[in-house]
Amino acid sequence: MLARRNFFDPFVELQREIDKLFEDFISPTRREYSFVPRVDAYETDNEIVIEAELPGLKKEDVKITIEDGVLTIKGERKFNREDKKKNYKLIERIEGKFERSFTLPEYVDVEKIKAKFDDGILKIEIPKKEDKTRKVIDIKVE
Numbered sequence: 001m002l003a004r005r006n007f008f009d010p011f012v013e014l015q016r017e018i019d020k021l022f023e024d025f026i027s028p029t030r031r032e033y034s035f036v037p038r039v040d041a042y043e044t045d046n047e048i049v050i051e052a053e054l055p056g057l058k059k060e061d062v063k064i065t066i067e068d069g070v071l072t073i074k075g076e077r078k079f080n081r082e083d084k085k086k087n088y089k090l091i092e093r094i095e096g097k098f099e100r101s102f103t104l105p106e107y108v109d110v111e112k113i114k115a116k117f118d119d120g121i122l123k124i125e126i127p128k129k130e131d132k133t134r135k136v137i138d139i140k141v142e
Contacts, residue, residue, distance in 0.1 A: 012090065035077050035098040048108060050124040052100065056093075059117040064124065066110050072101045073122065 038053045052073055054062060062075040076097045104110065107129055114125045 035094045035096045037073075037098055037100060039100060041102065046128055048104070048126040048128070050102060050122075050126070052122040052124075053120060054117075054122050055120040057120065062117065062122060064115055066104070066113070069104050069106070069110075070101050071104055071113075071124070071126070072099060073124075074099045 040051045042049055050071070050073075054075065054077075056077055056079070057075060061077070062073065065072050065074070074097070077095050079093060079095045104126065108126045109129045110126070112127045116123045116125075
């Protein structure tokens, strides 16, 4: 009778295949990005806030840009797994490049955006413009 090295090996491989299938199905163009940080976005009376979980990164590993009203967070998470003395049995921590983009509403002041990085959480505060009156146009239906 053949003994398996690890009882969980077939299940780990099955999980990888299922994850790969969903990645291909949901976002076939995202293949170069293997790490997708979790994000919370909320709005207060004065600002829009985006908080991203970036465990294992430093603020130097993250780049934030705005272009044509789209805020983009980019970076790369790396682990050193070159140690030959370690015989890995399971690797679940994902490394690689990531990118998340958010279309900003017109009523925010992109010139006054602030970003803070603390304990693996990136917090981006996007203040609303002082003039909070929004232009509303009624359209007559004929």
